[in-house]
Amino acid sequence: MEETLEFQEDTQKGKFLTFSLGEDDYGIEIRYVTEIIGIQPITQVPELPEYVRGIINLRGKIVPVMDVRLRFKKELKKYNDRTCVIVVDIKDISIGLIVDSISEVMSIPEQDIVPPPVVNKGLQNRYIKGIGKVGSDVKLILDCEELIEEDELENLNEVL
Numbered sequence: 001m002e003e004t005l006e007f008q009e010d011t012q013k014g015k016f017l018t019f020s021l022g023e024d025d026y027g028i029e030i031r032y033v034t035e036i037i038g039i040q041p042i043t044q045v046p047e048l049p050e051y052v053r054g055i056i057n058l059r060g061k062i063v064p065v066m067d068v069r070l071r072f073k074k075e076l077k078k079y080n081d082r083t084c085v086i087v088v089d090i091k092d093i094s095i096g097l098i099v100d101s102i103s104e105v106m107s108i109p110e111q112d113i114v115p116p117p118v119v120n121k122g123l124q125n126r127y128i129k130g131i132g133k134v135g136s137d138v139k140l141i142l143d144c145e146e147l148i149e150e151d152e153l154e155n156l157n158e159v160l
Helices: 002-012 152-157
Strands: 016-019 024-027 033-037 054-058 059-069 084-090 091-100 101-107 128-134 136-142
Touching: 002 091, 016 084, 016 091, 059 101, 084 101
Parallel strands: 024 136, 059 091
Antiparallel strands: 016 024, 016 101, 033 084, 054 059, 084 091, 128 136
């Protein structure tokens, strides 16, 4: 059994699901992704942070959904037929990430990923784990575990 698990992790290493928010391209490690769905009816829940738009019912499972645009302090964009929800597992909780559109699954070799630039008194953008160089383009690699803070995870658990 362990061999199979190791094999799966090896085949997923260096693979990223890429998506866009406006003009910017992002990637998240494929190992976090459980599925991709179109935008669903969202039920708003009081007292959640603004960027957590609410919850959806995914085949009987209640999943909170976060608008990644709002998390990054970008302007809210009206959802359309290209808007997708990337369902990820972060610290044993399923969360839907609302993004403008999905691009593709691509391999980015480790040597083509560089650390994000350090700006503003030595601080790094905590959401960006690295920058993937893909031809003449760059993909901002998200740190899924930083998208939701520990106390926010606890609040989500309590609300749900």
